[in-house]
Amino acid sequence: MSAPVFKHTFDHAGYKGTVEVPVGLYIDGKWVNSVDKNAKTIPVVNPSTGEKLLDLPEGLEADVELAITAARKAFNEVWGLNTPGFKRGEVLIKVAELMERDADILASLEALDNGKTFGAAKGFDAAEAAACFRYYAGWADKVHGKVIEQSNDKLTFTRHEPVGVCGQIIPWNFPLLMFAWKLAPALASGCTIVIKPSELTPLTACYMTKILKEAGIPDGVVNVVNGYGPTVGNALSGSNTIDKVAFTGSTAVGRKVMESAAKSNLKKVTLELGGKGANIIFDDCNLDDAVRYAAQGIFFNHGQTCCAGSRIYVQRGIYDEFVKKFVQVTKKVQVGDPFAPDTFQGPQVSQTQYDRIMNYVECGKQEGANVITGGVRHGKTGFFIEPTVFTNVKPGMKIVEEEIFGPVVVVAVFDTEDEVIAAANDSIYGLASGVFSQNITKAHRVAARLHAGTVWVNCYNELHSQVPFGGFKSSGIGRELGEYAMENYTEIKAVHVRLTGYVGPVPPL
Structure with missing residues (x-):
């Protein structure tokens, strides 16, 4: 018996039409069901509504x-x-x-x-x-x-x-x-x-x-x-x-x-x-650019990015101004229907991920960090979370050390270059980091000292097929x-x- 076909009709501004997708197991050029009689189906859910889209035929070891x-x-x-x-x-x-x-x-x-x-x-x-x-x-x-x-x-x-x-x-x-x-x-x-x-x-x-x-x-x-x-x-x-x-x-x-x-x-x-990207904002940066890139660095793809800049370190002289502008940008992030043209952030992928992220938010509050925006559910259906910003964070907090994989960011203050490099490198992860400074000598020096497979200077989340991507450490x-x-x-x-x-x-x- 051949595998089933999932059929769905789209009717949104970007595309209108019915799409047929064969689902199951594609082996040797044919769509088939499992040869194992114990195989079942896997429910695939629409994260925008929480409703089931289809039952996906399961493969097992024999397949x-x-x-x-x-x-x-x-x-x-x-x-x-x-x-x-x-x-x-x-x-x-x-x-x-x-x-x-x-x-x-x-x-x-x-x-x-x-x-x-x-x-x-x-x-x-x-x-x-x-x-x-x-x-x-x-x-x-x-x-x-x-x-x-x-x-x-x-x-x-x-x-x-x-x-x-x-x-x-x-x-x-x-x-x-x-x-x-x-x-x-x-x-x-x-x-x-x-x-x-x-x-x-x-x-x-x-x-x-x-x-x-x-x-x-x-x-x-x-x-x-x-x-x-x-x-x-x-x-x-x-x-x-x-x-x-x-x-x-x-x-x-x-x-x-x-x-x-x-x-x-x-x-x-x-x-x-995984990753726990450190995004370092020096006081000689282009502040408006740094704010925009920092927001994009964490909220792009709903924070579900291994290289997300989920730790932002801001030099003391511009900390208050950065936080003010960053919160303003965060509050403008449009959360909602992924098919709506003005939406920037859709839902988290599943109920499990939603619950995991919200548990981290609660943990951050209990550990003494301050939520200055977000931290709550968005809407009544689906797995939507308001973009969340924590301040008053300290080393050792779970929200500082562990990968959350959602639209949650911590913003910490630093004074010296050595101090922030030590903080940035104080992680089991080493996938990506960012550096914002108009001093190109400093930017190169810091990039060389960061323990990360990718360092973005005065930008973030820029990926190209010809540029290698991967991590240090864990x-x-x-x-x-x-x-x-x-x-x-x-x-x-x-x-x-x-x-x-x-x-x-x-x-x-």
Whole structure:
């Protein structure tokens, strides 16, 4: 029996039309249901209303094994080095073109099951995801080794070969964009994939299978298995027949993925994990720009961003003025229907996330911090939270140290450069930080001293396909994007060719 199809009619300013999305398990080019009779369905909820959108067919371990088998067969027969790099690049360009054609549909689906605004989903997520495929299309025929000169009687060179079959586990905060970040470099390198979307936000990954098929991706090259982390995710990370696993999500789950990978076949691992970004505002900054970037840095994507600037440190001389202006901007953030043109912040993704964030808000109050705006529910339905700003915060508070993953920010005061660098680096995380100063020497000096994989100077949340992204410390292992991501999906082989006869020491006969 074939898998069901989710049908939804959109009627908003950005897109009007009915979209059909096959849901279930996409294995070897076909949409199917689980082969395990114990498989059930997963309720997918509209976070704007709290109402169920669909029942998503669940995949289990047996389905993952079938998907891995299909991916291995495709790697050995129709993809990998069987398809020249320039041909892989042509297919990826076609994927990008089809994504741009269907940008309104992809953005609408993101807004529906994730809750992000249609405008952001189209202008950022869909656009950047397509750009990512186009960028890696250019890399597909540029992966090559080197000749290593040794002597006239020996040729030594390296080959950069695709890793093989990759398991990829993508999060719910940027479903489409993370699909592209994971898939594009893997396909460009010649790898085949079994991908697990978040069970909360499966729709764009499911729809993308239609685009991949139309673009000419052979059956079995990309397989999608929907399901829960403890079943499907663990089956991927713990598989003895997968060559690499890539995961984006929480640090706690990332540790489990790494442990599972180590206990199985010691497969290669890439982890993009949590963060607690420090945004440092010096008194010689352009204050209005700093305020706007700081607000965007925390409230973009409803605060559900691993690199969110959730700790703002402001130098004492401008602290009061910054807080005043920052609160004014925060109060202007439009919270509401993600399909409304003027909405900036939609709902949190789920009831669980809503409850988790509100628990942090209450914890902050109990620990003595001051809520100067927000901290309450927005509206009566859905998972909406008013943008929240805390002051009077101290080191050791949970809201200062732990990743909240919502529209909640702490604003602290500092006096000296050394003091703020120590505070910024006093975290288990090291994903991203920001520095605002008109003194370029100071900005460079501070950027060099921050323990973070990305440092934005006089800006925040600016991401590009050609620039690597990843974290220090508990924020992850490896880098995504840019040339660096290609290293995640290739193995380097050294080949030694002796051009003359035996030249080693003569063994005794």
